[in-house]
Amino acid sequence: MKNIAISRRYAQALILIGQEDGKTDTYRDELSGLAALINRETELNETICNPLYASEQRRMVLQEVLKRLKLTKVMTSFAVLLFDKGRFGFLESIDECFQKLADELKGIAHASVVAAVELSDDAVKKIQASLSKLTGKDVVLDIEHDPGLIGGVVTKIGDLVLDGSIRTQIQNMRESFKRGENV
DSSP states (O other), rough: OHHHHHHHHHHHHHHHHHHHTTTTHHHHHHHHHHHHHHHOOHHHHHHHHOOOOOOOHHHHHHHHHHHTTTTOHHHHHHHHHHHHHOGGGGGGHHHHHHHHHHHHHHEEEEEEEESSSOHHHHHHHHHHHHHHHHTTTTEEEEEEEEGGGGGSSSEEETTTEEEHHHHHHHHHHHHHHHTTOOO
């Protein structure tokens, strides 16, 4: 939980800078690219984050990578700040928080839909439209399949969970029977 709070704090700081200078989308792309590179190139990540190497040498490696990526001055300073504060290992988490914050600024919400069966394009569009109407935002869906649901869908958007699965309905009926209620 502490890592999320730290990541959110750095992401919020970068969002504020982006709002001030109008470069939120630029920082979004650069941060995402840098996080993907560090995640993909494990040797580079280990070199930069491994305390067995001298701090100044690791910092020089990071600065050389940043120079070759030709990032904005703000993003370069941000990455070096993360390194100096011992937070460079949080880069992927900071990127995730930043992406969510940037989406919120654009009025985009992300929803997770878990369905028992493959959903048709029409069904996906209807779910998306319903969630957009409910939230007042453009909704991007992440669709997964879980045959264990038996039927129906479970949708999560923010803190809201809409569970229309057959499995949950059966569990609810079971609980009602145990309490002696009529179904």
